[in-house]
Amino acid sequence: MATESKSRNEELNRWNAEHTLDFLYGNAPPSAIGSLAVVLILAYALSSQVALQTLLPWSVSGIVIGIFRLILWWGYQKRKESHLLKFWLNSYRIMTFASGMLNGLAMWLFFEGIPAEYQLLIFFSIVGLTAAASGTHSVDLFTFQLFMYPSCILSILKLVSYGKPTYSALSIMFVFFVLVMGRVGRQTHKTLKENFKLTYSMHYRATHDNLVGLFNREEFENQFEIHLPLTHHGVAMLFLDLDNFKPLNDTLGHQAGDEALKQVADIMLRSVRQDDIVARLGGDEFVTFLFLDDTKEVEKIAQNIIREVNALTFPDEHAYTGLSASIGIAFSQDNNVSFSQLMRLADTACYRSKEEGKNRVTLSCIEPPQMS
Structure with a gap:
């Protein structure tokens, strides 16, 4: 039954791909709106602390990325054809990477020379969005990594560049945070994939003949x-x-x-x-x-x-x-x-x-x- 086994494996792979995308795009609106909210809050809070010519391009970029993610979500709802699965996944990954880069750049553009409470606001916005991404993006582990690593590594490098003990200690804590979030992402990914496999198995038993593996x-x-x-x-x-x-x-x-x-x-x-x-x-x-x-x-x-x-x-x-x-x-x-x-x-x-x-x-x- 090599043909039937191959067909079942292909069906399982397609099931996983479709449900992965449904999960990602199902979380896209709250994720995109949350990121937009963070961009607007930071722009408002930092407007009195940093130069407008630096803040404005960063803010506009964040708004454009958020709007484009919502447009992608709308397009996915309209066209979910199986031959477009790679397009929708790669598009989502690109936008996620852009969002992660934007967060990491906030440390390099705004962190230096502002009061500690504003630095703390930037720091925790990056930490909070990364923690949230572990739940919304980890169904596709690579997508989560595309968000976490640009956000966090750029932030760690910026902290290390100061050369001061306080910032060095903060960078070490940030490294521990990345390690923990990486583990959380892997565990979340594994759990979701096991759930997909279980639901597929239940669906398969309900729709297929147990002996020969064809549809009932x-x-x-x-x-x-x-x-x-x-x-x-x-x-x-x-x-x-x-x-x-x-x-x-x-x-x-x-x-x-x-x-x-x-x-x-x-x-x-x-x-x-x-x-x-x-x-x-x-x-x-x-x-x-x-x-x-x-x-x-x-x-x-x-x-x-x-x-x-x-x-x-x-x-x-x-x-x-x-x-x-x-x-x-x-x-x-x-x-x-x-x-x-x-x-x-x-x-x-x-x-x-x-x-x-x-x-x-x-x-x-x-x-x-x-x-x-």
């Missing part, structure tokens, strides 16, 4: 209803029922029967296209739907499945080579067809394949409604 009937119908409105092609439902499966179980035992079902599931996955959906309905029945306009193409796929099922062997002292497959295909050029209608027609076509001698394909087409 309920999820198959759900996937059909999701994909059908998105296609501009016809739709074909392929219904497969194994021939002589009971004799295989009786001859070689249920373990061999289970292995046969797994191999058939693997054949189905290999035979269809990557975006097509395959499911096990139960027993020795399998089904898939394909969005295409050419019935010859789906018949070719069905014939290929039959050839591969016929080629299955079960070496044993009671060798068995009688396994085959009967397939029924229901096709409609109109994608307004219902799931139940296609399934019923494909099941009937499969039954005709059985009646006409098994190990064959029967195609039934739903005629489009006549225009009056």
Whole structure:
């Protein structure tokens, strides 16, 4: 079941990527608004202590970064397509790095030559935002590091540059803070990823067949209803029922029967296209739907499945080579067809394949409604 295992790993990776982005962008509004608030508070507090030509560009940069993060959040809500996952993650990382750099630069631009209470305000704004980022960004550890290291390392270097014992001691405490926050970030990341894995496992068990790893009937119908409105092609439902499966179980035992079902599931996955959906309905029945306009193409796929099922062997002292497959295909050029209608027609076509001698394909087409 190498194909099914690879497919499951890909699905788990996609699940993690999607939920990571949902977590990051779900926290984006409060995170961006919080950063904007800090920028405005510092700008107001420092307006009487530092030169306007230094404070204004820094403040405007912080406001622009915050607004752009909110625009990104709005865009993500509108377009969450799976092919854009890298774009949304990299965009979030870039904005997070810019925000971290802005915080670190506050130490270099404003810290020197102002009263201690204002220095303390800058210091604690950086510490507070870093602590908050451990909760909002650590789902993607690299994103958290992109914020923490520019903020904190620039601050540590500035403190060290003074060469005074008080500032040196403060820089050492800042180093301890970075180490602790790094550990907190790693632990938070690990916990969130374990939660994602657990929820995926629960979702997988609820939507997949336990034996062969394909979708179960309920999820198959759900996937059909999701994909059908998105296609501009016809739709074909392929219904497969194994021939002589009971004799295989009786001859070689249920373990061999289970292995046969797994191999058939693997054949189905290999035979269809990557975006097509395959499911096990139960027993020795399998089904898939394909969005295409050419019935010859789906018949070719069905014939290929039959050839591969016929080629299955079960070496044993009671060798068995009688396994085959009967397939029924229901096709409609109109994608307004219902799931139940296609399934019923494909099941009937499969039954005709059985009646006409098994190990064959029967195609039934739903005629489009006549225009009056």
